[in-house]
Amino acid sequence: MATDEITQKVSDRYARAASTGEQMCCPTNYDMASLQSFIPDEVLKISYGCGTPAGLKTVSPGETVLDIGSGGGIDCFEASRLVGPAGHVIGIDMTDTMLDIARKNAPIVAANLGYTSSNVEFRKGMADAIPVNDGTVDLIISNCVINLAPDKRKVFREMFRVAKVGGRFTISDIVADQPVPQYLVHDADKWGDCLSGALTLSDYIAGMAGAGFLGIHLIKFSPWQVIDSIYFFSVTLTGYKLPASSYQSDIRYATLRGPFSRVVDELGTTHLRGIPQPITPDAVCLLSQAPLASHFVLSSDPLWLDRADDRWTAVYPVDAPCAWQGHFAMLAGPFAEAADDDHHVYRRGEPVEICSKTLTVLETDGYAPHFAIINRAGQNVSGGAVTCAPNGACC
Template sequence: MPIDEITQKVSDRYAKAASTGEQMCCPTSYDMADLQSFIPEEVLKISYGCGTPAGLKTVSLGETVLDIGSGGGIDCFEASRLVGPTGHVIGIDMTDTMLAIARKNAPLVAANLGYTSSNVEFRKGMADAIPVIDGTIDLIISNCVINLAPDKRKVFREMFRVAKPGGRFTISDIVADQPVPQYLVHDADKWGNCLSGALTLTDYIAGMVGAGFLGIHLIKTSPWQVIDGIHFFSVTLTGYKLPASAPLSDVRYATLRGPFSRLVDELGTTYLRGIPQPITPETVRLLSLVPLASHFILSPRPLWLDRADDRWTAIYPADTLCTWQGHFAMFAGPFIEAADDDHHIYRRGEPLEICSKTLAVLGADGYAPHFAIINRAGQSASGDAVICSPNGGCC
């Protein structure tokens, strides 16, 4: 299907929804009771998305925020409240009907927030040709929109272009656990349902890294639909455009605390728990970001850790029988590869089948934020419990 045809069909679909109030995609968790206090009902009833990127408290006072695919404006208006009257919010959308509703309600939201004028503006534009000056955005948000763009790598490059050095993104979108087959890719209706254009998590993150973003990690995930054995789920991801330089630092080494026994960062450096690793100034900037910093001790001199040290962290599997129940774990960064203490190697975005013991381990606080878990068995799992070998051979 030609790109122009995809774009037009998606735009027409959302224009119709804006006019009729049709409910569309996807799993969201807006606090409607809160938003109703300052956002008009006309906006709330046409709010489509698969997450709440502005509502995750990633927005800071005084920032300039860009919302890609702003629709009726719900996420822009939520960001407007969080940046305060000194901040600025820009929403871009390709659908005239959506833009008209958003622009109409911007003054009402400003008045409800007690602002003398609106700090939100809405511009017509495409996600792959963002009408914003280079290097001017503190935070980019987007809610279930990038999967609708035929050329997502171009969107990611545009995001990197407009972000300030030191800027970041928090975006929610639909991804799949395996490549979407061509018969779905060419299904026009499913483009509008956020299915046909979904990338795998691996390809989605790879596109962001290819554009220049680093420190990409999972904030939240929710299952959505299973179609012909393909699991579609929403993810909210955050990543950074590293500053070109940083204040002088005497940090020269990083020691992995855990709970992972081994990690490989996005710059290709490998870390083994407890063993100091020499690092470059660029790596210092990367490892200082949230949530990478929680895994390391950064120091000017080599620092070794052992199990007796309180800073050493590890989560070991229980000494119990293991059952296969159809669970798969997808590692979602902010590292490209990781290993646990039960011989599993996780590569970012790639589904790895896990047994019940590993499922319990990955549910622990130190691991859970880094993984999306899906179950491909549905109700059909009936595997007997097995005993794992000492080298972790069963799972």
């Protein structure tokens, strides 16, 4: 299908849903009891998405927040409460029916929050041509919308353009564990279901990195559905538009604490656990961001760590046979590549088959926040135990 045809069909589908109250899409987890206290039911009943980006405590008072594909306004209105009366929220959407509902309810929400006037405005626009000035947004949010855009890389570039230096995004979207085949790409109904336009996790993160964002990492992961052996799942991701190399600091070295034994950061530098690595001012800025900062000791002089140091972290595999049960792990940041202590190498977004022993390691607190794990087994499998090879590379 042509790009314009995709856009029109998606817009028509959501306009119809807004008029009829049709339920659409994906796994959400709104705190409806809280939202009902200030958001009208007319908005709540047409709130579609696959996450709650504005409700993840990513919003700070006084900030300017942009919501791409704001629909009836639920995420904008939640952001409105979080930024407070001194903040500003901009919602953009391409569907007139949605915009009409959002605009009608904006003053009602403001009154319910005790504001003298609404701090939310809704603009008609496209995700790949955002009607917002350069460098004016502190936080970009989006809830299951970017997968609907035919040219996602253009959307990512637009996001980078409007973000302030030091700004960030927190977006929820549907991705897949493998490329979506053409027979689904050209299925108009599946576009509206957030399936046909889904990228792989690898391509999604690569698109954001290609636009200039850094520190891209996973906030939340939720399995959704399987169609023709393709696993679709919801992710919430955060990343930053960091300052250029003018960043000033006395820090000259970074020492990886763990739990990974080796990582490659997004600037291409390899770090080995416990060994100080000279870093550039750009790397200082990157590694100072959450969650990377928790994995490193930054210092002005070289600093070595060993197992006796409290700052050294590791999760070692148990010395036992493992079983294959259909699990695959995908590194979802904040590193381009990482290795554990059992010789597994993970490249961001690429599925790696793992055994039961490795699954146990990746489910620990040190690893779990950085991985999306799916099970591709079509049925329950016994996965008979096997013994690792002499070099430890069982997987």
